[in-house]
Amino acid sequence: MGLLLEAPTTSFVDRLVWLAEKLNKDALSSFASLAWAAWFCRNKEVFGDVENINPSYVATGFMKLKMEYGEYNKVGSMVHPPQIPMRSTWSLPPTTFVKINVDAHVRHDVGVSFGMVIRDEGGNVVAAGVRRIASNWRPALAEAGAAQFGVEVARRMGFEKVMLESDSINVVQAIRQRQRGAAPIFLLFDDIIDMSSYFSSFQCSHVKRAGNTIAHNVARWDVMVGSENICTHSFPQSIQTLAGLDFL
Structure with missing residues (x-):
């Protein structure tokens, strides 16, 4: 939380770039997943579609997707695509x-x-x-x-x-x-x-x-x-x- 208070507030892009220099890859991807979940819930609120929306469940679901993607990426990285001339x-x-x-x-x-x-x-x-x-x-x-x-x-x-x-x-x-x-x-x-x-x-x-x-x-x-x-x-x-x- 303390790190977020120090981050730039000019734009989300500036904040993300700043955090990318402070966090390791896993922590940064976790932050991005939670930000994505927050934006998803925000859109539901703005467009009046908040019925049965639980922010905690949404955040948990997005973090699960992030972890599953990480496991998939480990397997995929073992297969090297053909080199492009x-x-x-x-x-x-x-x-x-x-x-x-x-x-x-x-x-x-x-x-x-x-x-x-x-x-x-x-x-x-x-x-x-x-x-x-x-x-x-x-x-x-x-x-x-x-x-x-x-x-x-x-x-x-x-x-x-x-x-x-x-x-x-x-x-x-x-x-x-x-x-x-x-x-x-x-x-x-x-x-x-x-x-x-x-x-x-x-x-x-x-x-x-x-x-x-x-x-x-x-x-x-x-x-x-x-x-x-x-x-x-x-x-x-x-x-x-x-x-x-x-x-x-």
């Missing part, structure tokens, strides 16, 4: 494929921008675009949002064989392994996986940031909140220059 430079997609490179730009107190660029088997840029939303997403969620945006545009444009590429290893791993979960980020992964079934062939790969420079640049294009800008011709000189550098 990591490239440092951009490379051409397979013949007859297009490659979608994606990146996100988190603009604090402004919103999040998703950038994507589509290139054909010859390395030619065939589309580039950005979408900006007002939400203040964390970086991991933003990277997943950029991947979802890129796949959505490729589907709208009617491409059949698609390779999605990101510099976020966690996003690539989640898509390749078709991971499922209850957190908000999994809604984006579910959408990507569902859309991938519309292509005749779909692949997902990882590249280091140095090989993702065009998408990184496009994610910083200026566009109004709640809108997107998709170019399919007359690309800015900066995009053409960066595309040419990939072959040097």
Whole structure:
């Protein structure tokens, strides 16, 4: 209790980050579980659904879920997933494929921008675009949002064989392994996986940031909140220059 009194009160995020530096992993996960239980009960109170709600039982249930997840995670950690190849430079997609490179730009107190660029088997840029939303997403969620945006545009444009590429290893791993979960980020992964079934062939790969420079640049294009800008011709000189550098 004393530690909580010392924690920042500016926001829950600030408090959680502060506690993460003070608590061990098990204690922090217990705090998060109890905070989740408190928020669950708060919502029940706000929306008038408090009948048969016992906060002590709710807290106990959430702590039980946390312990069960810990035991499951110990078993799961014994199985090592296949390693995902990591490239440092951009490379051409397979013949007859297009490659979608994606990146996100988190603009604090402004919103999040998703950038994507589509290139054909010859390395030619065939589309580039950005979408900006007002939400203040964390970086991991933003990277997943950029991947979802890129796949959505490729589907709208009617491409059949698609390779999605990101510099976020966690996003690539989640898509390749078709991971499922209850957190908000999994809604984006579910959408990507569902859309991938519309292509005749779909692949997902990882590249280091140095090989993702065009998408990184496009994610910083200026566009109004709640809108997107998709170019399919007359690309800015900066995009053409960066595309040419990939072959040097």
